[in-house]
Amino acid sequence: MNAKTLLIVVTACLGLAACGGVDPNSPLGKRQAIFKDMLRTSEDLGGMLRGRINFDEQRFATGATKLDQLSRQPWQHFPQVQEGDADSAARDEVWQREERFQTLVRELEASTGQLASAAQARPLTAQSVAPLVQKVEDSCEACHKEFRAY
Known part of the structure; x- marks a missing residue:
């Protein structure tokens, strides 16, 4: 394959790759x-x-706070009517x-x-928070089982 043909193929592939995807400003893009x-x-x-x-108390606490804040955000990006x-x-x-969905949201x-x-x-140990992390993971999984298409 010569250089000109290769350039055309690469340009076409890049052009096609740019055409797809989700608009990051759309409700779907924001919640994703x-x-x-x-x-x-x-x-x-x-x-x-x-x-x-490695378990780090401060990093864990910061992450737990961030996860709590994030868990309250995606729901506003589910429009009232399915798009x-x-x-x-x-x-x-x-x-x-929607009522069941909202119940699972509140549980999370x-x-x-x-x-x-x-x-x-403090002191914060992995053993003290492990059951709570499992509860968060179980909440995520429950909603995914009912409402996420894999």
Whole structure:
């Protein structure tokens, strides 16, 4: 393949790659960004409890507070009426069973609030917060099982 042909192929591939994706300013883009930040934060907390990352009291407490703040944000980006978001991982049931969805949202917010409060106590140990992290993880999983399309 000569250089000119290669340049055309690379340019075409880059052009096609730029066409797709989610608008970061759309409701879908905003909630996906928050959910990704929640995932990164919770993975760090879980990593400290499971020995993948060294347990650090201050870093854990900061992460728990951040997770609590994040857990209250994505819901405002679920429009009242379902939009035609082909890239969304939300099932139709989010809009069809809104009361149940809101119940699970409140359970997550309560569990992250408990974790953030407990993480302020000193000395802070992995053993003292492990059940609360598990409760947060269980809250996430419960909502995903009912409302997330994999």
